[in-house]
Amino acid sequence: MSSQIDHLLTETRRFAPPSSFAAAAVGTAELYERAAADRVGFWSDQARELLHWHTPFTETLDWSNPPFAKWFADGELNVAYNCLDRHVEAGAGDRVALLWEGENGDERRITYAELTAEVKRVANVLEGLGVGQGDRVAIYLPMIPEAIASMLAIARIGAIHSVVFGGFSADSLRSRIDDAGAKVVITADGGYRKGKVSSLKPAVDQALADRNGSGVQDTVDHVLVVRRGGNDVAWTEGRDLWWHDVVPAASDHHEAQAFPAENPLFILYTSGTTGKPKGIMHTSGGYLTQAMFTNKVVHDIHPETDVFWCTADIGWITGHSYVTYGPLANGATQVLYEGTPDTPHPGRWWEIIQKYGVSIFYTAPTAIRSFMKLGREIPQKFDLSSIRLLGSVGEPINPEAWMWYRKVIGGKAAPIVDTWWQTETGAIMISALPGVTETKPGSAQVAIPGVSIEVVDDDGVHVGNGNGGLLVVTEPWPSMLRGIWGDPDRFVETYWEKFSAQNYYFAGDGARLDDDGDVWLLGRVDDVMNVSGHRLSTAEIESALVGNEAVAEAAVVGASDETTGQAVAAFVIIKQSYLAAHSPDGLAQSLRAWVGEQIGPIARPRDVYIVEELPKTRSGKIMRRLLRDVAEGREVGDTTTLADTAVMSVISAQVR
Ligand code: WT7
Numbered sequence: 247m248s249s250q251i252d253h254l255l256t257e258t259r260r261f262a263p264p265s266s267f268a269a270a271a272v273g274t275a276e277l278y279e280r281a282a283a284d285r286v287g288f289w290s291d292q293a294r295e296l297l298h299w300h301t302p303f304t305e306t307l308d309w310s311n312p313p314f315a316k317w318f319a320d321g322e323l324n325v326a327y328n329c330l331d332r333h334v335e336a337g338a339g340d341r342v343a344l345l346w347e348g349e350n351g352d353e354r355r356i357t358y359a360e361l362t363a364e365v366k367r368v369a370n371v372l373e374g375l376g377v378g379q380g381d382r383v384a385i386y387l388p389m390i391p392e393a394i395a396s397m398l399a400i401a402r403i404g405a406i407h408s409v410v411f412g413g414f415s416a417d418s419l420r421s422r423i424d425d426a427g428a429k430v431v432i433t434a435d436g437g438y439r440k441g442k443v444s445s446l447k448p449a450v451d452q453a454l455a456d457r458n459g460s461g462v463q464d465t466v467d468h469v470l471v472v473r474r475g476g477n478d479v480a481w482t483e484g485r486d487l488w489w490h491d492v493v494p495a496a497s498d499h500h501e502a503q504a505f506p507a508e509n510p511l512f513i514l515y516t517s518g519t520t521g522k523p524k525g526i527m528h529t530s531g532g533y534l535t536q537a538m539f540t541n542k543v544v545h546d547i548h549p550e551t552d553v554f555w556c557t558a559d560i561g562w563i564t565g566h567s568y569v570t571y572g573p574l575a576n577g578a579t580q581v582l583y584e585g586t587p588d589t590p591h592p593g594r595w596w597e598i599i600q601k602y603g604v605s606i607f608y609t610a611p612t613a614i615r616s617f618m619k620l621g622r623e624i625p626q627k628f629d630l631s632s633i634r635l636l637g638s639v640g641e642p643i644n645p646e647a648w649m650w651y652r653k654v655i656g657g658k659a660a661p662i663v664d665t666w667w668q669t670e671t672g673a674i675m676i677s678a679l680p681g682v683t684e685t686k687p688g689s690a691q692v693a694i695p696g697v698s699i700e701v702v703d704d705d706g707v708h709v710g711n712g713n714g715g716l717l718v719v720t721e722p723w724p725s726m727l728r729g730i731w732g733d734p735d736r737f738v739e740t741y742w743e744k745f746s747a748q749n750y751y752f753a754g755d756g757a758r759l760d761d762d763g764d765v766w767l768l769g770r771v772d773d774v775m776n777v778s779g780h781r782l783s784t785a786e787i788e789s790a791l792v793g794n795e796a797v798a799e800a801a802v803v804g805a806s807d808e809t810t811g812q813a814v815a816a817f818v819i820i821k822q823s824y825l826a827a828h829s830p831d832g833l834a835q836s837l838r839a840w841v842g843e844q845i846g847p848i849a850r851p852r853d854v855y856i857v858e859e860l861p862k863t864r865s866g867k868i869m870r871r872l873l874r875d876v877a878e879g880r881e882v883g884d885t886t887t888l889a890d891t892a893v894m895s896v897i898s899a900q901v902r
Pocket of ligand 1: 563
């Protein structure tokens, strides 16, 4: 980390927006002035200008009971109506909403009129299954149009979706279904990944079967199944329904009813510092306002002419805000791609950009770095001249990757917006405005208009330009999380207790302000790792490891990795009986696979080190900092607080 910081401090390159870009940009410098003059009034204007309100709100922000915020609380709207019907009513029904590309080459172009009709049918089906306002529906689908239609149909009827990433295991799915008490699960037989069909329905069957006898109340009445992979699936009569049997048969008349602005819209689980994922809860009016606003001004959406492509899966917040809600609320045309970037060939993404004329491209640094490794020859085989804006999200982007992105993908002209935000913040918080800001490779730069951030020390005192500290949000914002599902105490503890005197939101990230006051993100300051832009908790992986019968103890750290940003490195103590009977390599292999099955392939450790002891303080706390030194091949740091100071030399010797 320290070498990375040194590197960032010497970064002096600057890139002003091309004048033609600036002249046509949606986001202007005037937005900063308006927001600075009256922050709450600014959001009130945005909400009114951007959204259709069935009942206009009279109060913008209620912050009388922090940290529980209410935005636009007496207003009523329908989120799906704002993403669909109103565009059709305004005459844009023939505009393409989704340019879908299956991994196997299947294609579908879906207009706003068609998507609206489909969402109405799905809404009718769900209501027919007894789903209503406030009920939870889990979605476990590949990146197919039905995923977006499902999210919007659930929103349309005032219910709450919980999208579970298709790469998560049956176990992870089960805990999310149980925690939310989902009534219906929407899934597919399978989807295409890496050239073959990867099944999904069996994980749903297993998740639901496992619940029998577990003491957890079975809340799931129905499973709605999209046929996508064509793979054989088991069938539970009475519970399971084929999408193609029920959706096309449903009526496409469905009037969008108004719901309060604070009606919950979705729950999305994310890893924290404990073993149990947190169900981050977002509501309707504030979330949609900021998702739409940021997509418009940061991604510079011109709905009539742009083709937008955000490569995130809908199982992550980026997919919620910048695949489903932001672009559709803006009436944009976007690409939706089912598969992996390198299937069937390593130029697949660039081929898609060429084919659909993508003009705005939003992806993660980890993807950029892996393409960088493969060489510029691959993207250079394709015509990428349609690109006029690039975005980055999910982790710090190193200046080298930033420069490569600019030169090779952006043709040395397209501005790059490095956007910092989180599942909890719901929408972009720190980013350049591409027509205004002079960009710096590696810096997320400034808070967007209407958002107030600071970098502070442990006491909440602003560190000032030229210094590092902790990133906080100092004022409530419209798309802020409203809580953790079923656990208000954890919400307060995790984000608000640290700076309760000031009522600052603690983001969990370290950051530095340069001499201009621009923000440089430095990574997490807690036991949360960031692997390929996905958040993983050390505690969650440790608890999966000790759940294996061979493991006595485990400690997990995030070790820096050239491609994935961080990688999972696990140090495990194996029970004597297993050590005798198995080879260390065999044990390491099977533990990697075990974690993949327990949580999902993204959590699979890059390294499993089998050790005899773990470094602990006298009070028994594992010193992960020292393990990180070992995993990153560095000289081991200060060991004086260890109960047994010799233990690190033993571990280092074992690992080498
Ligand atoms: C964490 C949030 C935001 C959607 C994707 C991840 C890191 C995110 C950046 C960025 C540096 C970033 C932070 C943050 N992060 N964007 N542009 N520069 N770091 O959402 O899973 O909720 O993770 O991702 O550490 O806290 P998430």
